[in-house]
Amino acid sequence: MKKAMLTLVFGSAIFLAACGGGKTTTTESAKDVTPNGEEIAMKSCIVCHGGELQGQGNAPALNDVGSRLTEAEILDVINNGRNAMPGGLVKGADAEAVAKWLATQK
Numbered sequence: 001m002k003k004a005m006l007t008l009v010f011g012s013a014i015f016l017a018a019c020g021g022g023k024t025t026t027t028e029s030a031k032d033v034t035p036n037g038e039e040i041a042m043k044s045c046i047v048c049h050g051g052e053l054q055g056q057g058n059a060p061a062l063n064d065v066g067s068r069l070t071e072a073e074i075l076d077v078i079n080n081g082r083n084a085m086p087g088g089l090v091k092g093a094d095a096e097a098v099a100k101w102l103a104t105q106k
């Protein structure tokens with residue numbers, strides 16, 4: 001009987017960890033592994049595109065770029081540049097994360 005109780009308590013602890021605590025841990029570790037597009041853009045792109053990505057000089061606003069360009073088009077500009085926009089400022093997974101985030105800015 002005692003053993004059964006122990007199994008029950010232990011069992012529900014695992015269950016709780018999987019549903020509650022486990023979820024938080026997953027989100028946090030995913031943050032470490034997956035580059036944060038917003039953070040990268042706020043570091044690498046504001047010099048030209050403005051502190052709020054609102055556009056500045058000849059650099060257009062990026063805070064609504066998702067309404068003009070698709071994620072693939074944004075990634076293309078990031079990788080290859082366009083006119084006065086230099087390509088390769090951010091690369092690989094970072095570039096993809098930035099493009100993904102910017103595509104949601106409408």
Ligand code: HEC
Binds near residue numbers: 098
């Ligand atoms: C050296 C200044 C500079 C930096 C840094 C810069 N940009 Fe740009 N960006 C520009 C300019 C200038 C344009 C306009 C290009 C044109 O006239 O075609 C532009 C255009 C763009 C466009 C096209 C927007 C549209 O509406 O068509 C995207 C997307 C873009 N930049 C993304 C980024 C991202 C993401 C970063 C950061 C990784 C970044 N830029 C950093 C100067 C810059």
